[in-house]
Amino acid sequence: MTSDLELYSYTFPNGFAWGTSTAAYQIEGGWVADGKGPNVWDTFTHQGGDRVFKNQTGDVACGSYTLWEEDLKCIKQLGLTHYRFSLSWSRLLPDGTTGFINQKGIDYYNKVIDDLLTKGITPMVTLYHFDMPQALEDQDGWRSEKIVGIFNEYAEFCFNTFGNRVKLWITINEPFVVAKFGYENGLHAPGIKEPGTGAYQTAHNMIKAHAKTWHTYHLLFKEKQHGSVSIALNADWSEPLDPTSVIDEKATERRLAFSLDWFAKPIFIDGDYPPLMKLCVAAKSKEQGYPSSRLPEFTKEEMQMIKGTADFFCLNYYTTRKIRHQEYAQAGPSFKADEEVEEIKDPSWPICGIEWLAVVPWGIRKLLKYVKDIYNDPIIYITENGFAQSDPASLEDTLRWEYFRQILLEILKGIYLDKVNVKGYFVWSLLDCFEWTEGYNKRFGLFHVDFNSSSLLRTAYTSASEYAKVVASNRLPAPENKLE
Numbered sequence: 001m002t003s004d005l006e007l008y009s010y011t012f013p014n015g016f017a018w019g020t021s022t023a024a025y026q027i028e029g030g031w032v033a034d035g036k037g038p039n040v041w042d043t044f045t046h047q048g049g050d051r052v053f054k055n056q057t058g059d060v061a062c063g064s065y066t067l068w069e070e071d072l073k074c075i076k077q078l079g080l081t082h083y084r085f086s087l088s089w090s091r092l093l094p095d096g097t098t099g100f101i102n103q104k105g106i107d108y109y110n111k112v113i114d115d116l117l118t119k120g121i122t123p124m125v126t127l128y129h130f131d132m133p134q135a136l137e138d139q140d141g142w143r144s145e146k147i148v149g150i151f152n153e154y155a156e157f158c159f160n161t162f163g164n165r166v167k168l169w170i171t172i173n174e175p176f177v178v179a180k181f182g183y184e185n186g187l188h189a190p191g192i193k194e195p196g197t198g199a200y201q202t203a204h205n206m207i208k209a210h211a212k213t214w215h216t217y218h219l220l221f222k223e224k225q226h227g228s229v230s231i232a233l234n235a236d237w238s239e240p241l242d243p244t245s246v247i248d249e250k251a252t253e254r255r256l257a258f259s260l261d262w263f264a265k266p267i268f269i270d271g272d273y274p275p276l277m278k279l280c281v282a283a284k285s286k287e288q289g290y291p292s293s294r295l296p297e298f299t300k301e302e303m304q305m306i307k308g309t310a311d312f313f314c315l316n317y318y319t320t321r322k323i324r325h326q327e328y329a330q331a332g333p334s335f336k337a338d339e340e341v342e343e344i345k346d347p348s349w350p351i352c353g354i355e356w357l358a359v360v361p362w363g364i365r366k367l368l369k370y371v372k373d374i375y376n377d378p379i380i381y382i383t384e385n386g387f388a389q390s391d392p393a394s395l396e397d398t399l400r401w402e403y404f405r406q407i408l409l410e411i412l413k414g415i416y417l418d419k420v421n422v423k424g425y426f427v428w429s430l431l432d433c434f435e436w437t438e439g440y441n442k443r444f445g446l447f448h449v450d451f452n453s454s455s456l457l458r459t460a461y462t463s464a465s466e467y468a469k470v471v472a473s474n475r476l477p478a479p480e481n482k483l484e
């Protein structure tokens with residue numbers, strides 16, 4: 001068994017992608033600047049109602065729409081090889097369709113992409129990170145099958161406009177979160193509460209939209225542009241609460257089926273949902289008197305269209321949970337009604353800045369191994385991973401850096417001991433930014449943003465300088481006391 005100490009001497013593989021991730025709504029601000037159309041988060045935050053910490057909004061956020069060059073300085077300071085950001089759909093297409101194109105939006109992203117490339121930084125671009133144009137949400141957004149074609153047109157427009165320079169594309173960020181929080185429990189925009197149906201219906205359309213877009217790229221652009229397309233899936237690692245209990249073991253299988261596999265199995269394997277998920281939803285639906293399963297079915301043609309539509313695997317990892325079986329009689333406000341599991345945070349795990357974020361570095365290694373084994377050893381980019389601090393945050397975040405270091409060590413173990421094909425790692429996030437329902441109260445940035453200063457001043461945390469050292473050397477330094 002290789003010791004931790006030996007691993008420290010390992011460099012990351014040649015050409016390893018070192019990045020940070022951001023999302024348009026969380027950093028850009030400029031919510032009505034230069035003809036941008038409103039999106040669901042503009043609407044959701046403006047409605048108030050205490051669904052977001054202190055009713056804060058992304059109207060200004062980090063001001064990246066006007067302060068992009070400040071962001072670029074941070075990226076340079078970290079020495080990143082890659083930068084992942086998302087396009088604001090309604091900044092480019094104010095009503096979501098190609099009927100009207102906002103040139104100012106194109107100009108903005110052209111500058112971002114060109115500046116990155118000039119500095120030798122590879123852009124990784126997400127087409128959709130939670131910000132559906134409001135005009136499309138008014139026509140039912142992800143709940144409507146029509147969105148499949150509309151999303152594909154938006155994507156085609158982006159490939160046409162930016163694809164000569166962007167080679168790494170992500171269609172949708174975390175469809176699980178969009179489905180569950182946007183359309184099941186309503187905690188995120190657009191705030192729809194349709195327990196037991198909303199999430200399944202929207203996930204179904206997201207999978208189809210993703211797959212159609214992948215085909216569009218491969219049919220019309222791949223040959224000329226030589227890029228690749230994927231989707232970013234989030235997953236918590238899950239372990240049975242009682243490792244000797246068959247019931248907890250089964251519950252853990254269900255938990256994975258209803259989260260990562262829900263999207264990964266159709267896209268990476270065979271175009272269809274996990275059998276366990278189909279069984280559970282069908283059985284519950286029957287019990288509840290539905291004429292058919294609440295989980296929609298893909299047709300044979302759709303399955304053919306969906307399977308194999310990702311060129312690499314994008315994984316967002318934050319935490320791990322212990323799982324035990326829990327029976328739910330009725331379709332409740334969450335998927336638990338179908339999956340019948342209870343998620344437990346082990347009290348011995350530290351929490352980093354935000355209540356749900358139990359620090360479990362070893363979970364990432366297990367998750368990586370799972371993806372390797374189940375999904376045929378794909379190329380994996382860890383497109384998000386991070387730790388938060390509560391506001392006000394100390395610039396000397398040494399403990400937070402220790403968590404990053406432990407994560408990186410687990411990734412090294414994944415690469416060298418488990419032979420997982422990890423090609424890159426992206427910290428969430430470059431900057432402190434609008435953390436959805438938490439507003440500006442939780443800080444995930446490697447750079448602190450002073451939201452009270454008119455210049456929205458960016459200042460490096462200790463983690464930023466430490467991360468820069470890893471990026472520069474392509475290796476993980478051992479902590480001094482451990483080297484003695």
Ligand code: BGC
Pocket residue numbers: 023026173174177234316384428435436444
């Ligand atoms: C999302 C980010 C978010 C982060 C921390 C991820 O699920 O993609 O937008 O800020 O988690 O909560």
